[in-house]
Amino acid sequence: xxxxxxxxxxxxxxxxxxxxxxxxxxxxxxxxxxxxxxxxxxxxxxxxxxxxxxxxxxxxxxxxxxxxxxxxxxxxxxxxxxxxxxxxxxxxxxxxxxxxxxxxxxxxxxxxxxxxxxxxxxxxxxxxxxxxxxxxxxxxxxxxxxxxxxxxxxxxxxxxxxxxxxxxxxxxxxxxxxxxxxxxxxxxxxxxxxxxxxxxxxxxxxxxxxxxxxxxxxxxxxxxxxxxxxxxxxxxxxxxxxxxxxxxxxxxxxxxxxxxxxxxxxxxxxxxxxxxxxxxxxxxxxxxxxxxxxxxxxxxxxxxxxxxxxxxxxxxxxxxxxxxxxxxxxxxxxxxxxxxxxxxxxxxxxxxxxxxxxxxxxxxxxxxxxxxxxxxxxxxxxxxxxxxxxxxxxxxxxxxxxxxxxxxxxxxxxxxxxxxxxxxxxxxxxxxxxxxxxxxxxxxxxxxxxxxxxxxxxxxxxxxxxxxxxxxxxxxxxxxxxxxxxx
Amino acid sequence: xxxxxxxxxxxxxxxxxxxxxxxxxxxxxxxxxxxxxxxxxxxxxxxxxxxxxxxxxxxxxxxxxxxxxxxxxxxxxxxxxxxxxxxxxxxxxxxxxxxxxxxxxxxxxxxxxxxxxxxxxxxxxxxxxxxxxxxxxxxxxxxxxxxxxxxxxxxxxxxxxxxxxxxxxxxxxxxxxxxxxxxxxxxxxxxxxxxxxxxxxxxxxxxxxxxxxxxxxxxxxxxxxxxxxxxxxxxxxxxxxxxxxxxxxxxxxxxxxxxxxxxxxxxxxxxxxxxxxxxxxxxxxxxxxxxxxx
Numbered sequence: 001x002x003x004x005x006x007x008x009x010x011x012x013x014x015x016x017x018x019x020x021x022x023x024x025x026x027x028x029x030x031x032x033x034x035x036x037x038x039x040x041x042x043x044x045x046x047x048x049x050x051x052x053x054x055x056x057x058x059x060x061x062x063x064x065x066x067x068x069x070x071x072x073x074x075x076x077x078x079x080x081x082x083x084x085x086x087x088x089x090x091x092x093x094x095x096x097x098x099x100x101x102x103x104x105x106x107x108x109x110x111x112x113x114x115x116x117x118x119x120x121x122x123x124x125x126x127x128x129x130x131x132x133x134x135x136x137x138x139x140x141x142x143x144x145x146x147x148x149x150x151x152x153x154x155x156x157x158x159x160x161x162x163x164x165x166x167x168x169x170x171x172x173x174x175x176x177x178x179x180x181x182x183x184x185x186x187x188x189x190x191x192x193x194x195x196x197x198x199x200x201x202x203x204x205x206x207x208x209x210x211x212x213x214x215x216x217x218x219x220x221x222x223x224x225x226x227x228x229x230x231x232x233x234x235x236x237x238x239x240x241x242x243x244x245x246x247x248x249x250x251x252x253x254x255x256x257x258x259x260x261x262x263x264x265x266x267x268x269x270x271x272x273x274x275x276x277x278x279x280x281x282x283x284x285x286x287x288x289x290x291x292x293x294x295x296x297x298x299x300x301x302x303x304x305x306x307x308x309x310x311x312x313x314x315x316x317x318x319x320x321x322x323x324x325x326x327x328x329x330x331x332x333x334x335x336x337x338x339x340x341x342x343x344x345x346x347x348x349x350x351x352x353x354x355x356x357x358x359x360x361x362x363x364x365x366x367x368x369x370x371x372x373x374x375x376x377x378x379x380x381x382x383x384x385x386x387x388x389x390x391x392x393x394x395x396x397x398x399x400x401x402x403x404x405x406x407x408x409x410x411x412x413x414x415x416x417x418x419x420x421x422x423x424x425x426x427x428x429x430x431x432x433x434x435x436x437x438x439x440x441x442x443x444x445x446x447x448x449x450x451x452x453x454x455x456x457x458x459x460x461x462x463x464x465x466x467x468x469x470x471x472x473x474x475x476x477x478x479x480x481x482x483x484x485x486x487x
Numbered sequence: 488x489x490x491x492x493x494x495x496x497x498x499x500x501x502x503x504x505x506x507x508x509x510x511x512x513x514x515x516x517x518x519x520x521x522x523x524x525x526x527x528x529x530x531x532x533x534x535x536x537x538x539x540x541x542x543x544x545x546x547x548x549x550x551x552x553x554x555x556x557x558x559x560x561x562x563x564x565x566x567x568x569x570x571x572x573x574x575x576x577x578x579x580x581x582x583x584x585x586x587x588x589x590x591x592x593x594x595x596x597x598x599x600x601x602x603x604x605x606x607x608x609x610x611x612x613x614x615x616x617x618x619x620x621x622x623x624x625x626x627x628x629x630x631x632x633x634x635x636x637x638x639x640x641x642x643x644x645x646x647x648x649x650x651x652x653x654x655x656x657x658x659x660x661x662x663x664x665x666x667x668x669x670x671x672x673x674x675x676x677x678x679x680x681x682x683x684x685x686x687x688x689x690x691x692x693x694x695x696x697x698x699x700x701x702x703x704x705x706x707x708x709x710x711x712x713x714x715x716x717x718x719x720x721x722x723x724x725x726x727x728x729x730x731x732x733x734x735x736x737x738x739x740x741x742x743x744x745x746x747x748x749x750x751x752x753x754x755x756x757x758x759x760x761x762x763x764x765x766x767x768x769x770x771x772x773x774x775x776x777x778x779x780x781x
Contacts, residue, residue: 198740201751217772347771354771359682364544364573368605387772389739432763439763457752469756476759 012333557582
């Protein structure tokens with residue numbers, strides 16, 4: 001007796017259709033899974049058998065073979081438990097195969113028959129929707145995520161519910177899409193940062209235009225503190241962006257329970273000891289790295305010069321293309337990675353450079369080695385370079401600075417204006433830009449970046465056109481300072 | 488540069504002792520011969536020259552002063568002589584090149600070497616207009632004891648020597664000693680008394696070196712007048728206010744904002760305007776005037 005269910009395996013972010021065939025034959029009781037299952041998937045045998053018996057259903061004491069087709073596609077993870085269990089129930093005629101038609105399934109089984117959520121439900125639901133399936137069995141907590149794909153979820157707490165549903169004895173509660181949740185509270189606020197007006201201005205520009213920002217300066221000047229306050233002034237994601245981000249975070253298994261849709265721009269801050277694959281993605285079944293997890297958000301690299309150079313160079317492709325393609329023998333996966341890069345660094349290895357009260361003890365060679373880490377090509381990809389000097393005592397005692405909320409309002413308004421119409425340069429601004437290209441070591445890319453930042457400056461000022469003063473401000477964040485000159 | 492010109496700039500010429508410029512022949516221990524490469528004629532070694540030397544690990548202040556002096560002295564017609572080292576030396580050469588003037592680099596190794604390697608490109612640019620010279624024939628390795636000997640040539644070629652920044656036991660002080668022995672004028676740029684970077688120059692001042700307060704001090708010695716400053720580009724009142732504050736001393740952007748009452752946006756625009764006009768330069772987050780106010 002043969003029965004079939006449909007599920008999906010993830011290849012990168014794409015869901016591939018997998019047919020789960022269960023076949024019962026006469027013979028000694030045995031259970032085999034074929035079709036290139038990995039270890040976790042192979043172990044489904046024990047979970048499925050216990051789950052079925054715990055749900056007070058019958059385990060067929062016959063020779064059972066489960067095939068996961070196409071057989072050449074590697075199957076990873078525990079999400080195949082539920083479809084295997086349903087195929088076994090259908091093959092042993094405890095539910096009819098007709099009742100399974102139009103359904104896909106994804107989920108892990110507990111030994112007591114409960115259904116557990118797995119990663120990548122959104123991608124699986126989208127795959128099912130594309131193939132014209134109308135309903136998806138999944139864990140109850142995954143149901144809101146599945147609903148985002150526009151498919152009707154069958155939220156399950158327990159395998160027994162699935163059996164009753166398929167026999168027409170039970171219907172899940174009609175599923176309402178949850179209302180938009182408020183943005184998460186408790187983000188660090190800009191009011192905590194005293195002084196540093198220039199760096200704050202750069203942060204506001206970075207938020208409004210989505211520009212890459214490099215904060216350099218001696219330690220203890222608040223570079224990291226400022227960078228961590230960027231999420232608090234970023235506008236929320238659009239629905240489309242939110243879906244893209246959610247898909248990636250779902251595949252990585254990072255969605256917080258109860259928040260199916262990621263609405264705030266992600267902020268990822270990998271440590272500098274992270275490997276290159278951890279940052280750009282990789283693995284045999286490629287998984288998204290930090291750069292992709294930061295898609296439509298911020299990738300924050302604290303102490304940029306401490307990262308290994310190959311890791312930094314690997315970031316150049318996504319910075320330009322907004323995507324990372326990972327080639328493996330079994331195929332290629334493309335992960336979107338359109339992130340905003342924010343980084344901090346000291347001006348020298350000992351950190352004293354730039355601090356008037358300390359003397360730098362770095363040798364010329366050490367300094368050169370430190371700066372060699374950052375290729376000119378990488379530095380060129382920062383739109384805004386700011387050197388953050390040590391604040392004076394006077395500034396630390398100053399009245400609290402502007403909080404995040406009003407800054408965010410300005411940022412949101414500026415983004416709106418940029419979306420509607422990108423301000424054009426006046427003739428005078430064009431002349432200034434040409435003069436700057438002659439005088440400053442501006443590459444063609446640098447030229448384009450200055451032009452983009454100047455449009456952001458104009459949008460923040462609610463100006464119709466980019467005036468020379470807007471362009472001049474954009475230029476002031478790209479002047480040939482120590483960093484650029486040394487690289 | 489065409490291939491032929493590159494070839495001739497690379498070609499090494501030899502100057503016998505009897506052909507050395509007058510000033511260099513007068514020193515206590517003139518070199519037996521001098522090797523030359525570069526497109527300029529050996530005659531430029533006889534022109535009025537000023538040596539600008541100082542610390543390799545100099546401060547942003549030191550490098551900006553060196554560049555400013557290189558630029559203004561070369562613009563007034565002096566040949567700027569230095570040692571192609573990192574820091575002050577390199578900046579002095581760059582300043583002279585910026586002004587379109589003449590500059591001579593004296594090496595402490597074989598004439599065919601570019602030492603330090605990081606300044607190979609600078610040496611190439613010097614060769615396009617000026618000269619690279621050395622008393623050592625090709626293939627001589629750089630060695631620590633060759634640099635003090637090199638310094639006597641730097642001091643010997645110039646009628647005046649300017650020390651920009653020098654620590655307690657700096658090579659630049661050796662150059663100053665040679666200059667004094669040969670009876671040449673020695674200028675020292677005053678530095679902060681709280682740091683160690685200017686201990687050497689400040690001691691020179693205490694011993695009677697002439698404090699250098701502007702390029703004019705050097706030009707006076709040669710009886711030259713400063714070349715007229717490039718016509719000051721009209722700057723906005725906003726930029727003028729920032730420049731006025733910066734004339735009082737180095738300041739960070741936030742200090743300038745407080746002093747001038749400008750918002751960060753317009754202030755940034757004013758600073759970019761000043762930087763583009765070549766009046767102000769930024770280093771390590773702090774701004775300073777690089778052209779003396781006219």
